[in-house]
Amino acid sequence: GESVGLHLPTLSVQEGDNSIINCAYSNSASDYFIWYKQESGKGPQFIIDIRSNMDKRQGQRVTVLLNKTVKHLSLQIAATQPGDSAVYFCAEPGAARQLTFGSGTQLTVLP
Amino acid sequence: EAGVVQSPRYKIIEKKQPVAFWCNxxxxxxxxxxxxxxxxxxxxxxxxxxxxxAVDDSQLxxxxxxAERLKGxxxxxxxxPAELGDSAVYLCASSEDGPYNEQFFGPGTRLTVL
Structure with a gap:
């Protein structure tokens, strides 16, 4: 069954504010997670990843936090811009490298 | 460098018809x-x-x-034949060998079965 991806389906934020997108997973043995961004009409695009030996990883304007105790990860986007509007998925590669995606969160940036 | 290429981008067919998608x-x-x-x-x-x-086709x-991948x-x-429930976007992705390598996705083919 699905092991990742209990997302809130939608999130609206004002341009310039910070966004926080959450994801829960069920398999305590999961050791690697990836966040993808999917814009309308395009395939998913890698944003950032994190391994279970870390609890935080930062990229350009994005930060992923991993809480293994409660099996939760979040994607934080600083100073959200209109171009950030998209569906965001957390995903986990299984033992066979099969990516299991969550159901995604639609982020809408309001002017 | 070119990304993953898929064609067609859109396809509309009637149920029971065949359809094929291509990926480079x-x-x-x-x-x-x-x-x-x-x-x-x-x-x-x-x-x-x-x-x-094909090393994992359990969900096909x-x-x-x-599916086929002649010459790798x-x-x-x-x-x-296609069924109404096959309407979806079909995405192709590729990656280098080895565990945890990033998968790069193509734009997908949006299939509509009428």
Whole structure:
């Protein structure tokens, strides 16, 4: 069954504010997670990843936090811009490298 | 460098008709994946190839779906006959060998079955 991806389906934020997108997973043995961004009409695009030996990883304007105790990860986007509007998925590669995606969160940036 | 190329981008067919999708992966990527994405959901893996060998096709509905990757480069995914429930976006992705390598996705083919 699905092991990742209990997302809130939608999130609206004002341009310039910070966004926080959450994801829960069920398999305590999961050791690697990836966040993808999917814009309308395009395939998913890698944003950032994190391994279970870390609890935080930062990229350009994005930060992923991993809480293994409660099996939760979040994607934080600083100073959200209109171009950030998209569906965001957390995903986990299984033992066979099969990516299991969550159901995604639609982020809408309001002017 | 060109990304993953898929064609056609859109396809509309009537039920019971056959349909085929084509994918050209990123040069040098030996691993190729086909995913299906239903509306409002995340992609789900259908089949994974290592070179020309299908190493994981457990989620491929084999009664009507088939795939091939001749010569270990381009791949085609076929549905015959199509059903209404096959309407979805079919995504192709590729990656380098080895665990945890990033999968690069193509733009997908949006299939509508009437």
């Amino acid at each position: 992966p990123i040069s040098g990527h030996n691993t190729l994946y086909w995913y299906r994405q239903n509306l409002g959901q995340g992609p789900e893996l259908l089949i994974r190839y290592e070179n020309e060998e 509905p084999k009664d009507r779906f088939s 480069v381009d791949s085609t995914l076929k549905i015959q």
